[in-house]
Amino acid sequence: MVSMVKLSPSRANDFQNCPLLFRFRTIDQLPEPLSIDAVRGTIVHTTLENLYDLPAIERQLPQAYELWREAFAEISQNDKYRELFDAIEDISVWSNESLFLLDKYFALEEPVLLEPTERESHIEFDLQDGFKIHGYVDRIDVAPSGEIRIVDYKTGKSPREGYEQKAFFQLRFYALIIWRTRNIVPRKLRLIYLGDGRILEDSPTENDLIATEKKIVAIWKAIEAAFDSKNFPPKKSKLCDWCAHQSLCPEFGGTPPPLPLP
Structure with a gap:
């Protein structure tokens, strides 16, 4: 019987893309390596969220840059992300690429007009x-x-x-x-x-x-049926190239761990 009673769009997509990946992420809750692109996304999302805390007239690109620097400073001091940032060859180039995303945002929307x-x-x-x-x-x-x-x-x-x-x-x-x-x-x-x-x-x-x-x-x-049968088959696709769990996947010669008991 299904013990998970909530479904998000990301987990629904996981199941459609690969039931075994859904199992690894949702049931086994296996750890996955952090991605510097995901961290970039987190910092930009935080910046845009905080931008709308400012009075409308202050929602300008220079202020967005400053908010980005504040979010970056906070997350870069977190030990969880230290290895990721240490591996970046040129942090100034990476930062400028991230700030350029804010340039694009301001070309697409006018924050001073939005509430x-x-x-x-x-x-x-x-x-x-x-x-x-x-x-x-x-x-x-x-x-x-x-x-x-x-x-x-x-x-x-x-x-x-x-x-x-x-x-x-x-x-x-x-x-x-x-x-x-x-x-x-x-x-x-x-x-x-x-x-x-x-x-x-x-x-x-x-x-x-x-x-x-x-x-x-x-x-x-379909998720309920997979739980009932205890069968979450792999589904090979181009997405496998980015999967962190190939060593546990039958499609790549691996063996999944025993299914956790409810």
């Missing part, structure tokens, strides 16, 4: 029989008319042509929660890709969110 209603907000909904879906939203904007826009920052590059709709699964997941908990379908979903300076937008309908709900329920039922 986000929520930032880094945790949302959740009891979908059925105690099964909850949840997530953390970078930003929620609410217009005077009451229309809602969900915004997510990405420090990487936008998906190539033909993969845009797949990229919106995360935000449709969040939109479903907001619809079910606030009785309003978000008007806009906005993905901001700082890696190549692109914005992707989607305007979901009720039917879109019903389809998303059905997809999530289907994923959950």
